[in-house]
Amino acid sequence: MKASFCALASLLLAASSVSARTVFSAIQVDGVELGHGVAVRVPSANAPVTDITSKNLICNSGFVQPVSDVVASVPAGGVVAAEFHHTSAGYVGPDPADPLDPTNKGPVLAYLAAVPDATQEDVTGLKWFKIFEQGLNPQTHQWASDLLFINEGYVNITIPSCVKAGQYLLRVESISLSSASQYPGAEFFMSCAQIEVTGGGHASPETVSFPGAYTATDPGIVTNIYAVETYTPPGPAVFEC
Numbered sequence: 001m002k003a004s005f006c007a008l009a010s011l012l013l014a015a016s017s018v019s020a021r022t023v024f025s026a027i028q029v030d031g032v033e034l035g036h037g038v039a040v041r042v043p044s045a046n047a048p049v050t051d052i053t054s055k056n057l058i059c060n061s062g063f064v065q066p067v068s069d070v071v072a073s074v075p076a077g078g079v080v081a082a083e084f085h086h087t088s089a090g091y092v093g094p095d096p097a098d099p100l101d102p103t104n105k106g107p108v109l110a111y112l113a114a115v116p117d118a119t120q121e122d123v124t125g126l127k128w129f130k131i132f133e134q135g136l137n138p139q140t141h142q143w144a145s146d147l148l149f150i151n152e153g154y155v156n157i158t159i160p161s162c163v164k165a166g167q168y169l170l171r172v173e174s175i176s177l178s179s180a181s182q183y184p185g186a187e188f189f190m191s192c193a194q195i196e197v198t199g200g201g202h203a204s205p206e207t208v209s210f211p212g213a214y215t216a217t218d219p220g221i222v223t224n225i226y227a228v229e230t231y232t233p234p235g236p237a238v239f240e241c
């Protein structure tokens with residue numbers, strides 16, 4: 001009896017994790033909204049990437065066509081607000097799972113990679129550095145995903161003031177850890193925005209590759225969120241000027 005109840009409970013858990021789905025589909029630059037899909041490569045499906053060795057972990061796949069050819073100008077030190085919603089359509093009205101199902105918990109991370117041309121299709125072999133991470137606040141017990149829900153899908157990301165001027169892809173990622181007690185289990189939701197940093201400095205941050213930056217044994221990826229008090233997001237340290 002008990003065993004079958006547990007089986008049912010885990011089925012229900014698995015079912016609820018399906019609605020974790022979320023899509024990063026728009027940006028604001030220093031408070032100015034660019035518009036849905038402008039300067040962002042928006043995946044048409046809101047399904048997660050679960051294989052950390054997949055090329056799709058870089059900037060996702062199956063984009064809404066046509067992909068924006070806009071490259072958003074951002075002053076170094078400026079703020080890009082990434083906007084997540086339940087589906088690739090963006091905000092379409094009240095939805096209890098917008099921007100994501102609030103029962104799904106996890107971090108939000110952002111990375112930059114310098115590119116010759118931010119509209120280039122090929123995203124393999126890029127060198128990424130992390131500029132933002134939010135995990136679990138041990139005082140408030142709030143996850144980054146809780147803040148994303150409270151803030152209606154917006155998360156503010158500051159572009160470090162010392163990065164070199166030029167074109168970049170900005171990869172913003174929400175991870176759902178609701179089924180992450182083993183690998184695979186964590187669900188990765190990401191898109192890439194196309195930006196041009198102006199001003200800036202001469203920083204040469206240490207970089208990582210996607211895929212490659214995440215491992216199947218990283219405690220930021222394999223974690224039982226129902227048992228942890230503290231949490232360290234996966235990947236490298238956040239670059240600071």
Ligand SMILES: *[C@@H]1O[C@H](CO)[C@@H](O)[C@H](O)[C@H]1NC(C)=O
Pocket residue numbers: 031079081151154155156
């Ligand atoms: C982002 O920053 C702007 C400007 O400081 C602020 O008004 C807004 O509330 C912030 N949004 C979030 C989600 O923190």
